Amino acid sequence: MSFTSDVKRQICQESVDRAQGRAQLCALLQMRASLLMNNQGMSLTIGTENAAIAKHIFQLMKTLYEVEPQISVIKKMQLRKNNVYQIRVYTKAAMILEDLDILTDTGLHYKPSSAMIRSEKRARAYLQGCFLAGGSINDPKTTNYHMEMTVPYEDLAKSIQKLMVRFYLPAKIIKRKNNYVVYIKAGDKIADFLRLCNASQALFQFEDSRIQRDFYNQITRLDNCELANEMKSMKAAQKQLKYIQVLEENIQKVKISEKLQHVIDMRKKFPEASLNELCEECYKEYGDIITKSGMKHRLHKIKELAEPFMEEENA
Incomplete structure (x- = not known):
């Protein structure tokens, strides 16, 4: 029926x-x-x-x-x-x-x-x-x-x-x-x-199906959002590794602080880690307490140091 x-x-x-x-x-x-x-x-x-x-x-x-x-x-x-x-x-x-x-x-x-x-x-x-x-x-x-x-x-x-x-x-x-x-x-x-x-029985059946369907749709949306964030993080991490490679190739020409070196080491060791995960690993390895915004700032500093050398290569 x-x-x-x-x-x-x-x-x-x-x-x-x-x-x-x-x-x-x-x-x-x-x-x-x-x-x-x-x-x-x-x-x-x-x-x-x-x-x-x-x-x-x-x-x-x-x-x-x-x-x-x-x-x-x-x-x-x-x-x-x-x-x-x-x-x-x-x-x-x-x-x-x-x-x-x-x-x-x-x-x-x-x-x-x-x-x-x-x-x-x-x-x-x-x-x-x-x-x-x-x-x-x-x-x-x-x-x-x-x-x-x-x-x-x-x-x-x-x-x-x-x-x-x-x-x-x-x-x-x-x-x-x-x-x-x-x-x-x-x-x-x-x-x-x-x-x-x-139509009480039909109402219960309809609402049960609707709740399950909306729940699965929400899960799918969250999964898609999480996947998109992961892809974005991986893409950013690849760029960061490229900047690190450039700095290491020009290590004699640039001065890298101890805090930046900690971040470089952790990014190389954990290439797919998120910013929060990098913060945790820095704390475990070096006892360096750093916030997510602080980690972002240090990675941006690595980018700034590497870009001039990348421009020279492309010139």
């Missing part, structure tokens, strides 16, 4: 009261339903490839409106041979749409009414319905953090975005073919969305 399917299954398993059920069903119908009108009256059809969602819609219809929806299963014969579950309502279709504020005297409405999402409880339930209808979340173990909901209408997409911002979820919208996609990429905000949906 995919991570998205697991989240949707958990949402469907959550018990809801009448207000929450209405909000969820309103979102599901506005996102996925089609309306048919003929001589026999009005009928609603909503399709999904998820069996748990089909069962959830069936139960909501039956519980809220005492109707007996018909369910049919269509087998796809194309690339992905998933079953498509179609739920049809032939009785009370108009009454259901009117109760959900989708059908009013002014016609059909493709976004939720203010009354439908006024309370926090109903607003959360509406977002749950939107995710059931068109949502997906990348598996945090394998890919980048990404949660999205595919929406058929621009006004509905903007309403969902506004509703998510109400819960401090900074969603964005892009157009993809004939649909609109409301999405979030920040891992902590996706976790907040899972919390909003009451």
